[in-house]
Each structure stands twice: as structure tokens, then as C-alpha cells.
Amino acid sequence: MNRQQGLLSDSALENPEQDQFGYSSFAENIADTISIRTPADEFVVGIYGQWGAGKSTVLNFVEQNLEERSDSPVVIRFNPWWFSGQPDLINKFFSQFRAGLDLEDNRFDNIREKIATLSRGVSKLPAEAVGVPISPVAKGVADVTETDEPELGEVKESISEALRESDQQIVVFIDDIDRLTNDEIRQMFRLVKSVADFPNVTYVLAFDRDVVVEALEEGERGVQNGDRYLEKIVQLSQHMPIPADNSLHVFFTNRLDAIVGEDEVTFNKTHWQTVYRHGIDPLIETPRSAIRLTNAVKTSYGAIGDEVNYVDLIAIETLRIHFNEIYEKIRENKTRFTVRNHPNQGKDLDHDFLWENYEKPVDTAEMLLSYLFPRYSRNEISPWKSISENEDTYRKRKRICHPDMFNYYFRQTVPEGEIPQEEFTSLKTSAQDHEKFAQILLDLSEQEGKSGRSRAYNFLKRFQEHSREIETRKEATLGLFEVADHLVQVDPRANSLDDGNIGLLFQTVYSLIEEADKPTQILDDAISTSHSPYFGAYLLGLLSQEHGEYGGTERLERERLLQYEDICDLRETWVNQIENQASRGDLADVDRINLVLERWRDWGDSDDAVEWVRRYTADNESLIEFIEYFLTDVNASTGETYEILKLEQIEPFLDIEDVESRFNTIDDSGLTERQEEVVEIFIQAQSLEDPNSLEGWAFNRDR
Structure with missing residues (x-):
């Protein structure tokens, strides 16, 4: 992932060459207006724009444009927001103004001293004297009664005369006015209007007009009409231009x-x-x-x-x-x-x-x-x-x-137990080799995922969505078949809406072989070499439903994945595998053997399946284990869960009366609690008129 690029600063641009929105020409026009004027009095330019519109950038562009001219003015920058909340905002302005006039040729030294005197005097005046609201804490315990107002007027007039005679244009940029408090906003405009209204000084003010108008009108000291008040102060108003097309x-x-x-x-x-x-x-x-x-x-x-x-x-x-x-x-x-x-x-x-x-x-x-x-x-x-x-x-x-x-x-993070994209991509690539793929699935099945499932379940959910992208369809199918029964055991069916891994495996294999050149051959190889008889039986059963068997609705021929003859051939391959397992003596280790036996009986020699069951259940412990395979959990309307047994499912393999006789004579002293439960459920099934009735099971269980 590309993580090298940092966040983009929203600081104002300094150089017009960086302009991307057409602001440089707008700034140049303002600079031209300022340069060609030779005002005898103060001149105020207002640049209006909402927050983030680029007003500070325009001020920077105007300043640079002015400084590049042969008759460049003296430029002073003041940002009142830096001093917001402090009691001496006006004094801060004059300090910045004086600093801006500190030139190498010392031509403004006399004026600078007078400005310092004016600043000290203004800070002592009550607000009503010059129209500037001054906080009571502005001068601490200043003795305002000692202030000589006529003398301040003389000082200000002296400053104005000196600036007029200097014939030097001064441009003062004031930014972020709209970030101040309402009282501070009013202070800044009264400053420009009444206190620092000097000749040869051009003020360029940048602010959000709506914010300032509201601040000017608010409170007891507010003006009646903020728009008209601004019009009296600002001689040239300029709205921020809409960014250049596109x-x-x-x-x-x-x-x-x-x-x-x-x-x-x-x-x-x-x-x-x-x-x-x-x-x-x-x-x-x-x-x-x-x-x-x-x-x-x-x-x-x-x-x-x-x-x-x-x-x-x-x-x-x-x-x-x-x-x-x-x-x-x-x-x-x-x-x-x-x-x-x-x-x-x-x-x-x-x-x-x-x-x-x-x-x-x-x-x-x-x-x-x-x-x-x-x-x-x-x-x-x-x-x-x-x-x-x-x-x-x-x-x-x-x-x-x-x-x-x-x-x-x-x-803002990968949920615990999920497969991150980078890891998923790597795991998906392993499907090119069925042995490696099978081993990875086994490893994932041992790792805890989310919601009580393994990470193998989480992987299969995503892999199924990308199965049609897999080019090595045969290798992927072989790998899935190799460990399918194990995966089903790790993440079993939870409810009617959550099939666990069995549903994901079927959907994935179906998608893999659906567009393969030789789907029957792929399945034949997978069934004949895998150790997943249960999944093979489950898959072939669902494919048979497309032909109307096992309760399925027969599909049109073009909608079927395989021809019926091909399914019959695959069944034969599967039966051969089951018979080989039976002869080796490890068929009893198969999970969910009830379905495997039913399909063996249906697709192979039924006598072989029955004979295997007869030999396997020769001792009582194995008989109980066999019966347990056929127990089913059902949910009652009360929310309770019951285990029930449908005798018709075991009747093809065992004589029910013989089983009953053996259970009646069994020595239960040597049985575990679970074995006793299985025997009790069988006997209960025998006693019910309708073993398929959930109400009957619930009634007998509650007695």
C-alpha cells in the first residue's frame, strides 16, 4: 500500500507560482489598485470569503506582487487572532505597526516614537473616548483621569502630518478578523475607522463578511446595521473569486x-x-x-x-x-x-x-x-x-x-479474527498447489476467528467470492476435498441460516468447477484421492437434486451442472472409496457417518452397508455410538432444544426389536452419562406413537 505521501497542509500559499485556483490574477488586480492610488487619506480594502476560501493565500500573493514592484510600499502584517483573548489588542496592533516602520534608513524613527506615545495614551482612555472598547483589565490600575485627550489628538495629528509628508505608501494586511470574539471584531474596525486612520496607509482586511456583520450587530454595543457600517469603513470590497473552472x-x-x-x-x-x-x-x-x-x-x-x-x-x-x-x-x-x-x-x-x-x-x-x-x-x-x-x-x-x-x-482496523487483504491474497495464491492449499486450510482451522468460528471459515467466505478468478481450478478443488470433512467438523452448522463450512465448501467447489473444461474429471479425481467421504456424499446429493432426486426440484438441462450419467459415474467412484475405507477398518472414524451409510446403501450394494453396520455394532458400546450418529437437535417453540431420534433412519441398517432387546438387558452400571442418555432417547422413540412429533418428545421429556 502507498503510505509514503503525507497529509496535505492547509496553510496559505506564499508564491503565486503555486496557484492552482486562479487566485494569482485576482491578487495582481488588487495590487495594481493599491499601487496606482496616491490617496491623501486612509484607504481600506476588504477581501470577503468564507472560512477556507483562500483569503490568506490571496493576501500573500498581493504582498509578494507589491514587493516585486520598483515603487514597493512598506508592508506590515498583523494577525489579531494571535492575540485574541488578551486585554491589549490595540496596543499589540500599534507595536506591530511600529515594528514595520523600523527601516534601515531610520526615516520613520520620529513617527515610531509618536506612535508609541499614542499607543500608551489610547490604552488609558475609557472606551467612549475614542469608540474603542477597552477591557477594565487592559491597563490594570491605570489612572485614566491623568489622560489628556487634546494632547492625544495632537499626537495623532502629528503622526498623520509626518506620514503625509513622507509620501511613502504603507500597506497593512490584517487577516483572520472573523476568528475573533464579537467585542474584538468591533475593536478592530473601530481601530481602522477612528484610531489608526492615517494618510498614505492602505488597510487590506480579510474576513468572512457574514460573520463580521453578525458580530458588529450583536450585543448592547452593536451597531444597528452591520452592512452599512462596513460600507462606511471599506472603500473597496472584493469577494473571493470562484476557483477557476474545474x-x-x-x-x-x-x-x-x-x-x-x-x-x-x-x-x-x-x-x-x-x-x-x-x-x-x-x-x-x-x-x-x-x-x-x-x-x-x-x-x-x-x-x-x-x-x-x-x-x-x-x-x-x-x-x-x-x-x-x-x-x-x-x-x-x-x-x-x-x-x-x-x-x-x-x-x-x-x-x-x-x-x-x-x-x-x-x-x-x-x-x-x-x-x-x-x-x-x-x-x-x-x-x-x-x-x-x-x-x-x-x-x-x-x-x-x-x-x-x-x-x-x-x-479503522481489521476486526479481530478476520483475514487482512494482503494475507488473503497470499493465501489465495496457494490454491495453485493442492497440497500446500490443504495444509494452509488446516492451519487456519486451528486459529480462532470471530464469532466463535475459525479463521478457515472467514477465509472460505472470502475465497468463495473470488473462486471464479482462480485459474488452477483443479488444484483448488483437490485441496478443498482433502480437508473438507475436517473443516466441517471444526465449523459445523449453527442454524438454518448458517451452514458453517459445509455450505461454504459446496458453494466454492460448485463455482470452481462450474466453468471448468472438464468438471466431471476434476470431481472424480477429488473424490478418489480425498479423505472426505461425508463432503463427497453431501456434494453429490445436492447435485442429484438438480435432477429431481432427494427432494430437489428438477432443473432444465441447461441449468444443471452435470449430466445424470456423470453423477452416476461419480457415485460409483465415491462408493469405491467407501468400500476401501471399510476394508481398511477406518470407516468408523468418518464424521457424520449416518449420511455416508445412507448414500452407500443408495448408490452401492445395500447389503454391503448393512453388513458393515452389523459387524461394527457387535458390541454394545459401538451400538450406542452408532445410534448417537442419528440423533438430531430440534428447537421447540418455547426456545428449548431437544435431541430426537427418527427410527426410520436406522431401520435400514439395524433390527429395531433386536436393538431394543439389547438395551433392555444392558448393564447400565458401566455406561457413561452420555451413553445412558442415548439409550434413554432410543427407548423414548420406541414408546412414541409418532416419533416425528416434537410435541410428543417435549411431553415425554418433561414428565
């Missing part, structure tokens, strides 16, 4: 592109164009807003870039930056937004809770939500309504709306 778009998208560099990212260009045009572009109004969002994306990408969908990451970060209250509600309500793959899940959900007590415009937020979360349906006119995707597609594309992916975006 320049902000280019700046923003180039930055996003630079974040990923040469990385391979999950990125749908069609989706991006719609998301950007309707959900992000309206929010990118200034260079600072572009920098703020790209820096957020950069930080998140550095943590989880390999694991997520890049468009989704940009979109959710946009919500976090611009609609943080909505973002927090989404984070706290995962189930309301993530897709689930079963009927009607997520339809007609009420998402109005997102907008409770929310007063900001929400059009862009709703557009982003409708893209990120298909379950969000508040706006029926959505550009995403026509896009058809399913849960598997969402997971493969690392979409935030998939329940497995949601936490990645909000935790």
Missing part, C-alpha cells in the same frame, strides 16, 4: 488519486461519478474543504485501505466530516443499514430517526446514504434504484453495507 475538482481528485498511488483498489468508476457529482462535489466549496476531506481519507486509507471499497471509504468519510451527527447514528445502528440475504429483510425500515432535531440541508447526505446503504429508502428518487447487486456482490466488492464489512469502516 480547478477545485482537479485539485481534489488528483489528491484522491495520489493517496492510492499504484495500489490496486476496489473502485467502480460509474459509481464514483454519481457519488461525486451528487454527494461530494456540492460540499467541496473551498480549497480547505478539499484538503480537509482528502486528509481524512488519507488517514483512513493508511489504516484499512486494502480492506475496503475506496468509493465507500470516501463517501463515509464525507458523511463523518460534513454530517457527523448522522455518521454517529449510523455507527450505532449497524443492523438498520446492513444487507441480509433473506426475503424482505431491510425493506420499509424507518430511518427517520437519523433526521430528528437535524436542521442542516440533507440532500447530499441522503444521496450518500442511498448509495452506501441499499436498505436506506427514504428517498424513492435515487440514482441507485436501478443498480442490481446482491449480498455476495457487496461482500466481494468490500461494500460497507455488508454486515461483514461494516465494522472495518468504523473501527
Whole structure:
């Protein structure tokens, strides 16, 4: 992953050559206006723009442009925000003003001394004397009664006369006025209007006009009309220009592109164009807003870039930056937004809770939500309504709306037990060698994943989504078959909606061989060489359902994976494997032997299967173990779970009366508690009129 590029600073640019938004020509025009003027009195220029629009950059460009001229003025910079909260803001201004006049030729030395006198005097005056609000703590215990107001007037007039005679233009840049408190904002404008209104001095003020107007009007000392007040002070008002055509778009998208560099990212260009045009572009109004969002994306990408969908990451970060209250509600309500793959899940959900007590415009937020979360349906006119995707597609594309992916975006880290993208890519490559692949799956099965599953389960969930990308289909299939029964045992079926590894294995193998040139040959090799008879029986049973067997609905020929004749050949291969295991004496070690025996009876010589069971159950301990294989857990409406036994499943292999006779005469003193439970369940099944009735089992169990 590309992590070399750092965050982008939003500091003002210094050099017009760095300009990307067309601000340099705007600054040059202002500099021209300042240069050609020979005002007898003070002149005030106002540059208006919202926060982050680039006002400080324009001030820098104006300053450099002026300094490059042969008749360059004396330039003084003052940022009152540096001194905000301090009681002597006016004195700080005069100190900066004096420092700016400290030139090598000493021509302003006399003026500088007079400015110091004026500063000391003004700091002693009560606010009403010059219209400047001065905090009571500004001068501590200053004795304002000793101040001679006429003398201050004389000092100021003396300064004005000296500046007029100097014939030297002075330009004072004052930035960040809109960051001050309301009282401080009023101080700055009264300073410019009434205190430091000197000839040959041009003030260039940069601020957000709306913020300043509100501050001027607020409170007991506020003016009645802030707009008119500004008009009396500012002789030349200039609004920040709209960035040059497409320049902000280019700046923003180039930055996003630079974040990923040469990385391979999950990125749908069609989706991006719609998301950007309707959900992000309206929010990118200034260079600072572009920098703020790209820096957020950069930080998140550095943590989880390999694991997520890049468009989704940009979109959710946009919500976090611009609609943080909505973002927090989404984070706290995962189930309301993530897709689930079963009927009607997520339809007609009420998402109005997102907008409770929310007063900001929400059009862009709703557009982003409708893209990120298909379950969000508040706006029926959505550009995403026509896009058809399913849960598997969402997971493969690392979409935030998939329940497995949601936490990645909000935790900014790979959830514990998950397979990071870099590791997954390496593991996926191992499918080129079936032995190596099988060993890796075994290793993963011994590692703890999330939600009580192994990391093998987490890997298979992702591998199944990418199975059609695997070129070595045969090697991958052989590797899966080699360890399939072990994986099924490690991560068994949890409920009707969670098949565990058995479902993932079937889907993966089906996808691998579906587009293979010789699917039957691949399966034949896998069945004949593997140690997974249960998975082989399960797979062939489901493939048989495509032909209407085992309760399946017969599919059209073009929809079947294999011809029936091919399935019969594979069954024969599987039976040969079972017979070989039986002759070696290790068939009893097979997990879920009940299904294996049923398929052996169906696809091979039924007498062979029955004979094997007869020999295997010759002793009572093995008989009990055999019966236990056929026990099934069922959930009652009360929430309780019962183990039941359907006698018709064991009748093809054992004589029920013979088993009953053996259990009636068994010496239970040597049985374990579990063995006693199995015997009791068998006897209970014998006593029920309908062993398939859950109510009967519950009644007898509770007696």
C-alpha cells in the first residue's frame, strides 16, 4: 500500500507560482489598485470569503506582487487572532505597526516614537473616548483621569502630518478578523475607522463578511446595521473569486488519486461519478474543504485501505466530516443499514430517526446514504434504484453495507479474527498447489476467528467470492476435498441460516468447477484421492437434486451442472472409496457417518452397508455410538432444544426389536452419562406413537 505521501497542509500559499485556483490574477488586480492610488487619506480594502476560501493565500500573493514592484510600499502584517483573548489588542496592533516602520534608513524613527506615545495614551482612555472598547483589565490600575485627550489628538495629528509628508505608501494586511470574539471584531474596525486612520496607509482586511456583520450587530454595543457600517469603513470590497473552472475538482481528485498511488483498489468508476457529482462535489466549496476531506481519507486509507471499497471509504468519510451527527447514528445502528440475504429483510425500515432535531440541508447526505446503504429508502428518487447487486456482490466488492464489512469502516482496523487483504491474497495464491492449499486450510482451522468460528471459515467466505478468478481450478478443488470433512467438523452448522463450512465448501467447489473444461474429471479425481467421504456424499446429493432426486426440484438441462450419467459415474467412484475405507477398518472414524451409510446403501450394494453396520455394532458400546450418529437437535417453540431420534433412519441398517432387546438387558452400571442418555432417547422413540412429533418428545421429556 502507498503510505509514503503525507497529509496535505492547509496553510496559505506564499508564491503565486503555486496557484492552482486562479487566485494569482485576482491578487495582481488588487495590487495594481493599491499601487496606482496616491490617496491623501486612509484607504481600506476588504477581501470577503468564507472560512477556507483562500483569503490568506490571496493576501500573500498581493504582498509578494507589491514587493516585486520598483515603487514597493512598506508592508506590515498583523494577525489579531494571535492575540485574541488578551486585554491589549490595540496596543499589540500599534507595536506591530511600529515594528514595520523600523527601516534601515531610520526615516520613520520620529513617527515610531509618536506612535508609541499614542499607543500608551489610547490604552488609558475609557472606551467612549475614542469608540474603542477597552477591557477594565487592559491597563490594570491605570489612572485614566491623568489622560489628556487634546494632547492625544495632537499626537495623532502629528503622526498623520509626518506620514503625509513622507509620501511613502504603507500597506497593512490584517487577516483572520472573523476568528475573533464579537467585542474584538468591533475593536478592530473601530481601530481602522477612528484610531489608526492615517494618510498614505492602505488597510487590506480579510474576513468572512457574514460573520463580521453578525458580530458588529450583536450585543448592547452593536451597531444597528452591520452592512452599512462596513460600507462606511471599506472603500473597496472584493469577494473571493470562484476557483477557476474545474480547478477545485482537479485539485481534489488528483489528491484522491495520489493517496492510492499504484495500489490496486476496489473502485467502480460509474459509481464514483454519481457519488461525486451528487454527494461530494456540492460540499467541496473551498480549497480547505478539499484538503480537509482528502486528509481524512488519507488517514483512513493508511489504516484499512486494502480492506475496503475506496468509493465507500470516501463517501463515509464525507458523511463523518460534513454530517457527523448522522455518521454517529449510523455507527450505532449497524443492523438498520446492513444487507441480509433473506426475503424482505431491510425493506420499509424507518430511518427517520437519523433526521430528528437535524436542521442542516440533507440532500447530499441522503444521496450518500442511498448509495452506501441499499436498505436506506427514504428517498424513492435515487440514482441507485436501478443498480442490481446482491449480498455476495457487496461482500466481494468490500461494500460497507455488508454486515461483514461494516465494522472495518468504523473501527479503522481489521476486526479481530478476520483475514487482512494482503494475507488473503497470499493465501489465495496457494490454491495453485493442492497440497500446500490443504495444509494452509488446516492451519487456519486451528486459529480462532470471530464469532466463535475459525479463521478457515472467514477465509472460505472470502475465497468463495473470488473462486471464479482462480485459474488452477483443479488444484483448488483437490485441496478443498482433502480437508473438507475436517473443516466441517471444526465449523459445523449453527442454524438454518448458517451452514458453517459445509455450505461454504459446496458453494466454492460448485463455482470452481462450474466453468471448468472438464468438471466431471476434476470431481472424480477429488473424490478418489480425498479423505472426505461425508463432503463427497453431501456434494453429490445436492447435485442429484438438480435432477429431481432427494427432494430437489428438477432443473432444465441447461441449468444443471452435470449430466445424470456423470453423477452416476461419480457415485460409483465415491462408493469405491467407501468400500476401501471399510476394508481398511477406518470407516468408523468418518464424521457424520449416518449420511455416508445412507448414500452407500443408495448408490452401492445395500447389503454391503448393512453388513458393515452389523459387524461394527457387535458390541454394545459401538451400538450406542452408532445410534448417537442419528440423533438430531430440534428447537421447540418455547426456545428449548431437544435431541430426537427418527427410527426410520436406522431401520435400514439395524433390527429395531433386536436393538431394543439389547438395551433392555444392558448393564447400565458401566455406561457413561452420555451413553445412558442415548439409550434413554432410543427407548423414548420406541414408546412414541409418532416419533416425528416434537410435541410428543417435549411431553415425554418433561414428565
